[in-house]
Amino acid sequence: MLNFSDRLIDAIKKKNSVLIAGIDTTIENIPDYFIKRFYYNEKSEIDNLKTILFEYNRRIIDAVEENVVGVKFQAAFFEQYSYHGFEVLHKLCEYAKNKKLIVIFDGKRNDISSSAKGYSNAYIGETPVFNKKIRFFEFDAITTNPYLGQDSIKPFVEDCERFKKGLFVLVKTSNPSSADIQDIVVEDKKLYEIVAEKVYEWGKNCVGKEGYSDIGAVVGATQPEAGKRIRQILPNSFLLVPGIGVQGGKVEDLKYFVDSNNMGIIVNSSRDIIYAYKNYVNSDFEKSSYLASKNIKESINAVIS
Numbered sequence: 475m476l477n478f479s480d481r482l483i484d485a486i487k488k489k490n491s492v493l494i495a496g497i498d499t500t501i502e503n504i505p506d507y508f509i510k511r512f513y514y515n516e517k518s519e520i521d522n523l524k525t526i527l528f529e530y531n532r533r534i535i536d537a538v539e540e541n542v543v544g545v546k547f548q549a550a551f552f553e554q555y556s557y558h559g560f561e562v563l564h565k566l567c568e569y570a571k572n573k574k575l576i577v578i579f580d581g582k583r584n585d586i587s588s589s590a591k592g593y594s595n596a597y598i599g600e601t602p603v604f605n606k607k608i609r610f611f612e613f614d615a616i617t618t619n620p621y622l623g624q625d626s627i628k629p630f631v632e633d634c635e636r637f638k639k640g641l642f643v644l645v646k647t648s649n650p651s652s653a654d655i656q657d658i659v660v661e662d663k664k665l666y667e668i669v670a671e672k673v674y675e676w677g678k679n680c681v682g683k684e685g686y687s688d689i690g691a692v693v694g695a696t697q698p699e700a701g702k703r704i705r706q707i708l709p710n711s712f713l714l715v716p717g718i719g720v721q722g723g724k725v726e727d728l729k730y731f732v733d734s735n736n737m738g739i740i741v742n743s744s745r746d747i748i749y750a751y752k753n754y755v756n757s758d759f760e761k762s763s764y765l766a767s768k769n770i771k772e773s774i775n776a777v778i779s
């Protein structure tokens with residue numbers, strides 16, 4: 475199997491898209507008419523929840539498939555429904571995988587190395603069970619938090635090498651308070667610059683045939699200045715860029731995040747896609763999500779090609 479970065483590049487070329495659809499759906503944002511269609515009084519709340527969460531997201535994936543290179547599942551939106559949500563996540567991951575989409579687990583997981591290994595086993599690796607090793611999830615990549623340092627990242631990096639997977643390390647996030655910690659100056663550098671340098675080190679031995687590392691960085695679209703700087707520090711890493719649209723990040727600013735080949739980014743949009751029915755064709759969420767994903771893809775391509 476090809477390295478993650480090579481598979482990602484192949485998929486981007488095939489789709490002519492760097493757009494990732496973020497599957498961040500909550501039940502209260504699913505249109506009423508859809509809920510009515512699948513809600514059965516004789517079934518339990520939990521059974522209705524599982525059916526509706528799966529069926530809605532499955533249709534979103536069908537609708538946007540043509541315009542996106544992959545999907546990112548934000549764990550929180552599934553965890554809030556406990557193991558019922560995780561059951562749906564498992565089914566959706568398989569569903570998207572079967573459509574040959576790049577599938578990212580956005581859990582921002584990490585801990586001391588023994589615990590980090592458990593996270594890595596679960597989402598991008600395999601877990602020892604008696605005398606077997608089981609792959610519970612088939613995600614292509616996972617997001618992770620760098621705060622605990624190198625030994626906490628190592629289990630993920632090793633699994634990336636072993637199973638040809640990808641890792642996106644939080645470097646400069648999109649949220650308004652990201653400066654509180656990430657912009658602290660340490661020995662003339664902002665902390666996020668130091669984290670980016672670490673990401674470069676961690677990814678040095680995971681380079682695919684196209685020359686890109688499988689260890690990338692998360693950089694918010696709301697942070698173009700940081701994007702420019704991080705791109706200098708990470709010339710051959712993929713940047714996962716969330717925060718366009720609702721959070722205020724501008725598609726025009728993506729020019730600061732790309733590398734010298736106008737490559738090296740994937741751009742996430744969640745609410746603008748999954749709830750596009752609120753802005754487009756209220757009665758047809760699939761058509762709305764299709765149109766939204768097409769428009770976002772085309773506007774990104776206009777900036778970076």
Ligand SMILES: O=C(O)c1cc(=O)[nH]c(=O)n1[C@@H]1O[C@H](COP(=O)(O)O)[C@@H](O)[C@H]1O
Nearest residue numbers: 548617647648692694716720721743744745
């Ligand atoms: O790691 C992420 O994906 C992430 C990092 C970050 O800095 N900012 C950020 O918004 N995200 C995620 O990207 C998605 C953004 O959603 P929208 O603002 O609805 O497009 C959510 O799933 C966030 O959890």
